Amino acid sequence: xxxxxxxxxxxxxxxxxxxxxxxxxxxxxxxxxxxxxxxxxxxxxxxxxxxxxxxxxxxxxxxxxxxxxxxxxxxxxxxxxxxxxxxxxxxxxxxxxxxxxxxxxxxxxxxxxxxxxxxxxxxxxxxxxxxxxxxxxxxxxxxxxxxxxxxxxxxxxxxxxxxxxxxxxxxxxxxxxxxxxxxxxxxxxxxxxxxxxxxxxxxxxxxxxxxxxxxxxxxxxxxxxxxxxxxxxxxxxxxxxxxxxxxxxxxxxxxxxxxxxxxxxxxxxxxxxxxxxxxxxxxxxxxxxxxxxxxxxxxxxxxxxxxxxxxxxxxxxxxxxxxxxxxxxxxxxxxxxxxxxxxxxxxxx
Numbered sequence: 001x002x003x004x005x006x007x008x009x010x011x012x013x014x015x016x017x018x019x020x021x022x023x024x025x026x027x028x029x030x031x032x033x034x035x036x037x038x039x040x041x042x043x044x045x046x047x048x049x050x051x052x053x054x055x056x057x058x059x060x061x062x063x064x065x066x067x068x069x070x071x072x073x074x075x076x077x078x079x080x081x082x083x084x085x086x087x088x089x090x091x092x093x094x095x096x097x098x099x100x101x102x103x104x105x106x107x108x109x110x111x112x113x114x115x116x117x118x119x120x121x122x123x124x125x126x127x128x129x130x131x132x133x134x135x136x137x138x139x140x141x142x143x144x145x146x147x148x149x150x151x152x153x154x155x156x157x158x159x160x161x162x163x164x165x166x167x168x169x170x171x172x173x174x175x176x177x178x179x180x181x182x183x184x185x186x187x188x189x190x191x192x193x194x195x196x197x198x199x200x201x202x203x204x205x206x207x208x209x210x211x212x213x214x215x216x217x218x219x220x221x222x223x224x225x226x227x228x229x230x231x232x233x234x235x236x237x238x239x240x241x242x243x244x245x246x247x248x249x250x251x252x253x254x255x256x257x258x259x260x261x262x263x264x265x266x267x268x269x270x271x272x273x274x275x276x277x278x279x280x281x282x283x284x285x286x287x288x289x290x291x292x293x294x295x296x297x298x299x300x301x302x303x304x305x306x307x308x309x310x311x312x313x314x315x316x317x318x319x320x321x322x323x324x325x326x327x328x329x330x331x332x333x334x335x336x337x338x339x340x341x342x343x344x345x346x347x348x349x
Contacts, residue, residue, distance in 0.1 A: 011043040012089035015053050016163050018042065020171045020300070025270035026263075026287050029336060031295030034286050036273070036303045037168065044078075044085040045109070046305035047164075051187050052082030054159035055148045056090060065146045070095055073148040074135030076184070076234030077106030078305050083148060084113035095145070097135040102233055105309045125238060151185045151241040160191025168192065168300055169199055178293065180206045180286040180301040182278050183215055184234045186244025188302065193248040204293075207252040207349075208285030208301075214238045216254045219349050231257050231313045231323065232277045251289070252347040258325055259284045264307075264314060265329040274307030277314045288339050292346060 008014050018041045023034045039047035059065035070093040073083055080096040087094040094115040098107070099122040110117050118138075123129050132151065139147030150156050168176060179196055181189040193205040209216040213236020214224030224238045237244065260280040267273045267283065275283060282301040290299055313319050317327040 010089040012053055012086045014043045015049045015086075016042070017167060020168075021273070021303075023267055023271055023273065023283065025267060026283070026290075029332065030287060030290035032290040032293070032297040032299055034283070034290060034299045034301070035172075036279070036283070037164070037300060038303050040303055040306045042082070044082040044113070045309070046078040046082060047188060047302055048075075048078040048305075049082040049085060050159040050164060051150060051156040051185075052079060052086045052148075054155045054162070055150065055153055056083070056086050056092070058155040058158070059146060059148075060090075065092070067091065069144045069146050070142075071148055072135055072139040072145050073097070073150060074131040074133075075150065076131075077102045077110070077309075078234060079148075079150050080110045080115065080117075081106065081113060084110050084115040088114050095138065097131045097138065099131050103309055103312050105311060106233075150187070151243065154242055154246065156185055156187030157191035157194070157243045157246050160188055161195045162191075164188070165192045165195030169196060172298055172300065174199065175298050176200070176203060176300050177297040178204045178206060178286075178289055178299040180208055180282055180289055180299060182208045182210070182232070182235045182281050182285075182302075182304070183244055183247070184237065186237070186241060186247050189249065190243050190246035194246060197248050204250045204289075205248055206285060206289050207247075207249050208281050209252055209254045210236050210281055211254065211256055212236055213254075215244070216252050216347060219249065219252050220347050228256075230277075231260075231310075231319075232281055233313075235278050235281065249349050252349060253285050253288055253345050254347075255281060255284050255288065255345070257323070258330070259335065260314060261320065261325065261327065262330040262332065262335050263287065266332050273303075275303065275314075276305045276307045276310040278304040279307070280310075280314065287336075288345070291336065291339050292343055 042049035100119040210230035211228035217225040264280040
C-alpha cells in the first residue's frame with residue numbers, strides 16, 4: 001500500500017508524526033516488543049525539534065516573541081539545532097550558548113542552520129559561567145532578545161503532551177505497556193508520561209539515567225547526588241527543574257556507558273540501526289525493563305537523534321579507550337544474564 005508524505009511550506013511544518021520501528025533482535029531476545037519512536041526523522045534530526053517548535057509558537061501566541069527579536073538559548077546541542085531550524089523557518093535570528101566539549105557534529109549543524117554560536121567552558125551549574133546562566137544573562141541584556149529557557153519553560157513538556165504522546169497512543173492502538181525515556185530537561189518524559197497515564201493509569205514509566213546524573217538519586221533520596229560521568233550529552237541533571245517536576249515516573253534504572261557499547265553494536269549488526277549515545281541508553285533500559293516483566297509487553301522508547309552525532313564518541317575507539325571503556329562489546333547473552341540478575345538496579349519511585 002502506498003502512503004503519501006507531507007507537503008509543507010516550511011521545515012518547521014515537518015516536525016512530528018515520526019514513525020515507530022520495532023527492534024526485532026532485542027524483541028526476540030526478551031519476548032516483548034521493543035519499539036523505537038524515530039525522532040531522528042524530524043528536520044533537525046532530533047526529538048528536541050518538538051520542544052523547540054512549541055517553545056517558539058507558544059511565546060509568539062503569548063506576545064513574548066515578536067518579529068525582529070532574537071531567540072537565545074543555552075543547550076548541549078540538539079535543542080540548539082532544533083531552535084535553529086524553527087527560527088530560520090519562522091524568520092527569527094538565534095544565538096546559542098553551548099559547552100565547548102560537545103561533539104563537533106552538533107556544533108557544525110547549529111552554524112549550518114544559520115544560528116550564531118557562543119561556546120563556553122563546561123563548568124558546574126553553580127558557576128556563573130555555566131552555559132545556562134550565560135544564556136540567561138545575554139537574554140536579559142537586551143529588550144529584543146527572548147530566552148527560550150527549555151529547562152523551566154513548560155512549553156517543552158507541552159510539546160510531548162500535545163503531540164508525541166498522542167502519536168504513541170495511536171501508533172500502538174492504545175496497547176503500550178511501558179514507556180522508557182532518558183531525561184535532560186525532563187520535557188520528553190514529563191509530557192509523554194502525563195498524556196499516556198491519562199489514557200492508561202497502569203502504564204509503567206521508566207527513567208533511564210546515566211552515570212554523572214543525579215536524577216536517580218533524587219528519586220531515591222530527594223537529593224541530587226551523582227557518581228562518575230557519562231558520554232551521553234544533554235542527559236541527566238543535578239537540580240530539579242520545572243519540566244522534570246511534571247514527570248510521572250514509576251521506576252528508574254541507572255546504567256553505565258559500557259552497556260551502551262554492547263547495545264549499540266548489537267542492534268547495529270543485527271538490525272542495521274545506528275543509535276546515538278542517548279538512544280542507546282534508552283534501548284538498554286528498555287531491554288532491561290523487558291527482562292524484568294512478563295513476556296508479551298509492548299515497550300516504547302525513543303531514538304532521540306541521528307546516530308551519526310555520536311560518531312566522535314560512542315563509535316570512536318580511541319575516545320572510548322581514553323574514557324577507560326572497552327571498545328569490544330560485551331556478548332549479548334552475557335549482558336542479558338547480567339541484567340536478569342541485577343534487579344537491585346531498579347528503583348521503584
